[in-house]
Amino acid sequence: MNTTTRQTKVKEFLWKDISLSIEPGKKGAKKCLLDNVSGSLKPGEIMALMGPSGSGKTTLLNILAHRKVPTHGSLDGEVLINNNPTTRSLIKEVSAYVEQEDSLIGSLTVRETVDFNARLAGIPKAYRHELVEETIRSLGLKDQSGVQVGTPLQKGISGGQKRRLSIASQMVSKPSILFLDEPTSGLDSVASKEVISMIKRVAEEENMIVICSIHQPSTSVFQLFDKVTFLSKGKMVYAGTVNDVVDYFGSAGYSIPVHYNPSEYILDLINIDFSTGTEGCQDDEYNQKELVLNDLFEKWDNRRPSLTSEAKEDEQEEKQDGGALAEEETYVRPCIRFKNYFLKECNRINILLKRSLIKSRRDLLAYYVRIVMYLGLAIMMGTVWLRLDNDQDNIQPFMNALFFSGAFMSFMSVAYIPAFLEDYSSYVKDNANGLYGPFAFLTSNFIIGLPFLFAISLIFSIVTYFMCNFRHSAIGFWYYVMWLFLDLVAAESMTIFMCSVFPNFVVSLSLTAFANGLWMSVGGFLVSQKVLNVFWYYTFYWIDYQRYVFQGMMFNEFSERVYRCNSECYCMYNSPLASQCKIAGNAVLQNLGYGEYKKGLWAGILIVLIFVYRLGSYILLKLRS
Known part of the structure; x- marks a missing residue:
């Protein structure tokens, strides 16, 4: 043939x-x-x-x-x-x-x-x-x-x-x-x-x-x-x-x-x-x-x-x-050209999605090792913060557990670096040969990762939410899953951006680990926003995706929960329920300087940050191609 x-x-x-x-x-x-x-x-x-x-x-x-x-x-x-x-x-x-x-x-x-x-x-x-x-x-x-x-x-x-x-x-x-x-x-x-x-x-x-x-x-x-x-x-x-x-x-x-x-x-x-x-x-x-x-x-x-x-x-x-390379010059309306380009890109994305799905199902390093790793992390977290009750002494452990779940879920996104760099090497070769461009590559990469990241978030939540005894509420559970899912998507988007800047395992691993350490430091938990240095507050604090995840989980946990004061009716936080020897969860949030629960705004900011990371990766790959 x-x-x-x-x-x-x-x-x-x-x-x-x-x-x-x-x-x-x-x-x-x-x-x-x-x-x-x-x-x-x-x-x-x-x-x-x-x-x-x-x-x-x-x-x-x-x-x-x-x-x-x-x-x-x-x-x-x-x-x-x-x-x-x-x-x-x-x-x-x-x-x-x-x-x-x-x-x-x-x-x-x-x-x-x-x-x-x-x-x-x-x-x-x-x-x-x-x-x-x-x-x-x-x-x-x-x-x-x-x-x-x-x-x-x-x-x-x-x-x-x-x-x-x-x-x-x-x-x-x-x-x-x-x-x-x-x-x-x-x-x-x-x-x-x-x-x-x-x-x-x-x-x-x-x-x-x-x-x-x-x-x-x-x-x-x-x-x-x-x-x-x-x-x-x-x-x-x-x-x-x-x-x-x-x-x-x-x-x-x-x-x-x-x-x-x-x-x-x-x-x-x-x-x-x-x-x-x-x-x-x-x-x-x-x-x-x-x-x-x-x-x-x-x-x-x-x-x-x-x-x-x-x-x-x-x-x-x-x-x-008549010239072997001569091409017929025919006028094609811009809308038709865009439609042809759009259909071609959609076809490429579809092909890359099928290829990525096969890779994801078979490649142990891409997601399966991560699932086992996150499951182990969840069991460890659940046993460390096992069945915390409503005593006021457990308020700080609850906060620590929420911070740990968001920060370390994000930090462990570095495990995706080897799998992405393999895909990146294949992309560089295929792009140079004109098979597809950065848009199709990054779009298919984003889409194929969503169900796996959601599965990781769900598995982690099922283990930790009930073992740690977070707020007993179906709505509260699914909001917990949502914040962890957005956290993972943002973390993976940042990881891909770092790999796009320096497509080298050691360098991208170092940069991603450093960035995660930075987000943990300026997110408002380890150092309260009230005393955070003005440089960090007016720069990285407002673009810290971990901060919005932590705030969302804090409101989800504390806004509708009530804690008991000690046996002598001494309350660590002053609240309208002090006369009943109880502490309203909102009092904890106010003490930390949190105002309203703006979950829609925070989720929107997280989606924007995810988009910015992905757009940055696209621009870098486009400039290189």
Whole structure:
């Protein structure tokens, strides 16, 4: 089956005189990362980018794919498709990029991983199943199609199979151009040959252009490539067919020994990183290698084929064809454009919700461990504050219990960080390949989390509310659940925001823990708002979501409750019921400086804070994308 999902037909992919230089600092000299690098590929061809570490392989790959390049650099040259200048949106439409790191969702199976990528790529349902099965079979993963990728708690497929799955998940959309960054990284020679062989076969069958950076392939792997470009210090040493490599270097005066791996010999020839001599001087070996390298640069500059004539022929062909990239410019009313965008986003959200639901059901770290953790926290709390009665001595323990339930429920949201960072890694990869954006990602993440957070709040409330002997009221119980639920949603929204600021486990964990400590400190319980420092009062006190949760639970518990004074009728709080040796719960609230019970306002503020955290996350991801 040969089904093309990309609209633009790529007849040739061409890059001319790509140069990139950066300014390392005020006093540093300008550093050249790439210097006049050119090349071309046609459908069905597979090219290797090779060179020593730091030679510019990945930098060139990123420039060709319109990926991240240094913002403080100077970039020159052209990247063309069918002799037409490319744009980031066009490259996203016709290409896919497989990064060196496998960003896969561990709780999905091999088939589900490929299938969801096919759905997000917009492949029609009529032949999606057949295409997914064909892609899995072509990458040699048929026997593992029902196996989960693997999580830290559950073993899955092997490293080589993960590499092939990463490639399969991008190949399923049938891109015209496939970029691969170190596809054989971490694999042995047998697995490397297996991966490259399958890529070559699929490229030939689907007329796909494949460009991959590769470090040091074996002879058998090297021979699988149609073309190769050798780089050193950002300059071209050779670019052409693999079959001509031996002849070219022989004619240049550097004959490759018989039965010697050509790529290994050439890489050793052009690598001067380990020939720097002693400190303060350069030895003879370095000088010799430097001379050899400069000689190779000069000879290639004199002999490398000109792309001008070929480009002119293609340009003439494009004119005869009417331009392969020319698109019909039709006016679409803004309302229709918005409707199409809205429907597309809704479809993406729906697909991501289905994927997230599967992940949430299977991933023990996402919610199940948290449920067990919160249940353990609830049992501990219930046994510590076990069956408190209405004596005035228990007023402070009741307040402590309410504070503990809200503050520590919020604090333990840090347990969600690993699961979110896994989703974030998958999002970064998919977003760069144009599958979906930050709105669909964050919206689906928010929706899928609500039922789990509500379940956690309900389980925690059932245990703690009755064990601690809070106010006996059905309404009071459900308000308690509501405040805890809003608390958890706000805490998770803040956690996601911190992860969006710094998508690193240690940093985001530290920031989230610090923020929770801050909210606990300025919420008005540990330090009363009457004596709270003015700086904290007029800044963080008013945006502290834990404060509104605690106030809501305090009013829910104390506003309709009555406590007994001691046996001598001494009352810790003065209230209208003092003559009856009782304390009205409202007297406790007034003593703390609380006024009216504004549950609607406080719940509204919590929803606004949740929205602000989510909006902040969206803005950050949008700016990065």
